[in-house]
Amino acid sequence: MLQPWLPVAPDSDFSIHNLPFGIFSDDRPARAGVAIGNWVVDLATAYGLNMFPHYPEAGNAFRKPVLNELVALGRSFSDYVRKIIQTALCDRESVLHQYSDHLLIPQKKVQMHMPLKVGNYTDFYSSEEHAFSVGQIFRPENPLFPNWKHLPVAYHGRASSIVVSGTPIPRPRGQIGQADGTPAFKPTHALDYELELAWVIGKDSAVGQSVPVAEAEDYIFGLLLFNDWSARDIQRWEYQPLGPFTSKNFASGVSPWIVTWEALQPFRVPAPLQQPQPLPYLAHHPRQNFDLSLSVGVRPGHREEFLVCQTNARDIYWTAAQQIAHHTVTGCNMQIGDLLATGTISGKNITQKGCLLEATLNGTQPVKLGENIERRFLEDDDEVIMRGFGQNVNVRVGFGELRGKVLPALL
């Protein structure tokens, strides 16, 4: 058992088994760090103290304001860095211990930034419970389209407006269809979150080439919590025939720490059986998901936070490998820093729904936030807090929090 010399709470998301990568700043500019307990390991400074002697050329990657260059060095590099830090955290003779005043910075003293320059972002629709219950709301006679069980349905999202946890979200204004069939321009009355995970792509592929499903997991650097903010009334009016656009592109949130592929391995579980069997380019064995507990809390104004969703990522119908294989099947390339989000993750029960659209049956059955407060959709000053972690008897690995507060619409 790894026993670090600094105190890490047993329920900390940032255990010695996790060591996720992020971008932080204090009085010095934004740079790369690794989270441990309540601290950040300053990788740029650690590099200066020669903690990573096998990669003498890697110093620049630690000093950049995004992790793309670090990710581009490959999983063998990030794994090396994590192992060095893991060892140092258990060794009171280490440089990390010796220079801990310079190398370990309390998380509450730093600001976290967007971990990546996201080149391309794709949102899948890979939770069957979600696709089915949303389909039931909009098309009761036909909840799942005939293609849904044959391919991981997805759309290209907007990369530019992905923002890090803590960035406030002004209530969007846009076109909303009215009963008379014409639109009005007004603030959305149906602002929603979507609880998702987003795979970070860590390897380039070439335009015109497909990534075989058996190799697809090699393209994953790590995982983030993802909130695909959505304005349901705007979405309903605009989405035909080309899909959601202004109802989604105003902002998406990500958690600041990228949990690495290696740190997720203890939580592999079999993915749900697929019937009908998918085409061979989507077939892989073993098909596995990750047993990750996920939750959403809503905190109205300055009041207490209430949990509105508790679910798990283990039952996602289409695996990450299948998503990548399908995304590239016709020849689309993957690029380092791309995000592939799962789509809303929901379970069967009403308390397991990853968005308010489902949890309130399209606003008809409000959720309760304690005794006196209820919500059909989000109101101004509501803060949405997403959390996620994997846990077994020995190991806990989590994402920390993804927070976003709704501000009143701009005039």
Next chain:
Amino acid sequence: MLQPWLPVAPDSDFSIHNLPFGIFSDDRPARAGVAIGNWVVDLATAYGLNMFPHYPEAGNAFRKPVLNELVALGRSFSDYVRKIIQTALCDRESVLHQYSDHLLIPQKKVQMHMPLKVGNYTDFYSSEEHAFSVGQIFRPENPLFPNWKHLPVAYHGRASSIVVSGTPIPRPRGQIGQADGTPAFKPTHALDYELELAWVIGKDSAVGQSVPVAEAEDYIFGLLLFNDWSARDIQRWEYQPLGPFTSKNFASGVSPWIVTWEALQPFRVPAPLQQPQPLPYLAHHPRQNFDLSLSVGVRPGHREEFLVCQTNARDIYWTAAQQIAHHTVTGCNMQIGDLLATGTISGKNITQKGCLLEATLNGTQPVKLGENIERRFLEDDDEVIMRGFGQNVNVRVGFGELRGKVLPALL
């Protein structure tokens, strides 16, 4: 009248009034250039010879392998560079004339590259003739959805797979729905081009802020020809409910030379009247498009090229300013290097249709390529050639060619 000292054919797209920006390489690395007649002006070398004394800090922008940094310097900068070159081209005492052996490189001796790192790419659906005739094919009872005349319908496309003219396109393979309701995995039998124009964004806006329609044109750096390659059989099976994905994301083509906003001004024309009137955030005066002749040729194998489409951009229903205002209305930001494509540009007549889906009525009425050849959709070794230009009595400004050849599907 501007009279250059080097010979420029009267029908050259690259007249002294155009001077578009691109990225080229010869025996030296890729760098910025401006096209004039059959030559490229080497901007990096011109900078070294002090041709741009008012921007001493701009040298790096000319030496980069993409134009994003140059674009970021603003339209006042690019306009300054064009005016310096324009003046020099009319002055036999100029540095450009004196050092023409070093500064002017024949276009046939250079390779053109992607002019930009495209951060985000959006495809609109803004030609009414196109939307209506495609709608008629797929939904004869309901060709235009109720939202179409109220907002510029669009979807987010894939930025990573945008390739420059001349890049060959392997025939994509993917899921195609069959008569029994299940999909087969095979090469597309309905490969199509889409004739479009793409606006290059030259200015950043902030997340959470809308760009007012009256200011939207300030965000445009210039214009490209754009080919949104599409696999119609894959598209038909996958597109519900979130829009096209693998049927489009395998590749999109762009012409190598960015025609600047300033060079397009002589071709402004009134845009079609809009009925019903759009909401105030989309209303601007004067609403103008650009009178640009557009064509598509198909060259089967090593045979002759045949024109399959001649149309014009003047009748696009939603203007560039309206597209930007709508794109940002809920708070989505614009970033330098983003592309906003118009969607397929079609006219009323069958010879004015910007894609084969329309020109062949979904493959039922083949187009003739001379006496003995016809096409329902594209075949292997077909080369698609798009061209476009504006012309009045004094001025011709064009895009050059956007070429792409279909290769057989990979095994």
